[in-house]
Amino acid sequence: CRSWTRRSPRLQAHRPSDPRQSTQAGLQVALNVPETKVTSLENGLRVASEDAGLTTCTVGLWIDAGSRYENERNNGTAHFLEHMAFKGTRKRSQLDLELEIENMGAHLNAYTSREQTVYYAKAFSKDLPRAVEILADIIQNSTLGEAEIERERGVILREMQEVETNLQEVVFDYLHATAYQSTALGRTILGPTENIKTINRGDLVEYITTHYKGPRIVLSAAGGVSHDELIDLAKYHFGKLPGRFQVEAPSLPSCPFTGSEIRVRDDKMPLAHIAIAVEAVGWSHPDTIPLMVANTLIGNWDRSFGGGVNLSSKLAQMACQGNLCHSFQSFNTCYTDTGLWGLYMVCEPGTISDMMHFTQMEWMSLCTSATDSEVARAKNLLKTNMLLHLDGSTPICEDIGRQMLCYGRRIPLHELEARIDAIDAKTIKDVCTKYIYNKAPAIAAVGPIEQLPDYSNIHSGMFWLRS
Secondary structure (H helix, E strand, C coil), X not given: CEEEEECCCCCCCCCCCCHHHHHHHHXXXXXXXXXXXXXXXXXXXXXXXXXXXXXXXXXXXXXXXXXXXXXXXXXXXXXXXXXXXXXXXXXXXXHHHHHHHHHHCCEEEXXXXXXXXXXXXXXXXXXXXXXXXXHHHHHHCECCCHHHHHHHHHHHHXXXXXXXXXXXXXXXXXXXXXXXXXXXXXXXXXXCHHHHCCCCHHHHHHHHHHHCCHHHEEEEEEECCCHHHHHHHHHHHHCCCCCCCCCCCCCCCCCCCCCCEEEEECCCCCCEEEEEEEEECCCCCCCHHHHHHHHHHHCEEECCCCCHHHCCCHHHHHHHHHCCCCEEEXXXXXXXXXXXXXXXXXXXXXXXXXXXHHHHHHHHHHHHCCCHHHHHHHHHHHHHHHXXXXXXXXXXXXXXXXXXXXXXXXXXXXXXXXHHHCCCHHHHHHHHHHHCCXXXXXXXXXXXXXXXXXXXXXXXXXXCCCC
């Protein structure tokens, strides 16, 4: 098997002018972050871990398979399969699995996104072998019994009803539906009701045999883990996973962006929920980091925050002073080859027009008048948020697994900091002009939205400048 190690030195305060200087400086600083070790097995499965010497650990499987790889007929299969994983294997009944996890004092969980499926366990470090064996069992030996499928069908349908009460999730599903019309990213993760009612065992088995291959899986671990032990466990439990595809590897479906909108007007609702976004870029694109800084510049705000008028975000100041909304949050959603950069807001009906106006003006100010002091503050906040996110074995394990699928490697912190530090006001203005200026966005709105301005007759050119 092929092995290599990637070290993550602590953050540096200086900004190197030359990338080679960054590499040299990174080697010179004292290390205070555990190294991320990566090993590839013969079947293509990658093992990545970070040993922090803790008494607990998180270990999981990050699989390059989500709803984006589905079609209209089987949309919802990946999420359905995630539900079935804990319903019994050839070695363990559902009761046996639950009791074993409980007796270990461990937690077993899973989730499905548009591009990834994840199964992970949190346990004592001494129980790492059992945790890996359980993960291997549930993705390779699930019985997928007919009775369990029928029971889980009802569970998922109830889950869909619960999701429909979460207006933020509803709006973001609408946003994807209009931004990526008639493509895989435009479909929901849970799938339509008619599919949930018809998905059968054959669909689940077909999805496993198509996507659960060695090259598409990362075994990630963080906390108190020995990388050598993890390699041995991976070879023993996952060594027989097929590494080759019968025909060819599933290709990533093309998902072009469309500037468009979905409006669901309901005047009985007290508040309007609106998401607006332009097309951004994928994880590995050079403009991803500048867009993250721009996203931090816009920021977020909620009425429960203190000191609204004194926040660094200009939009937050205006929202607070003008009582323009109940809350807003900027977002930068990345996929492999595309993304959505925008704002989600919750407004009263009478303030929608003003909130949209100030949003467009703030977006345009990123293109024309961002200052070095504002950008420096946003860069510091972005770095702080990134480091705070990596607090605990579970978020670190997730970061390792996601980065291995998205980048093919774990980006060291010093490299990430150097890339952030290389951004200045000119970079922000150039990048934002490329993605915001003269671009038609996608809009999804639900609620009493009569006052939402009509953009339907604007197909291109200066969308954001309105009188």
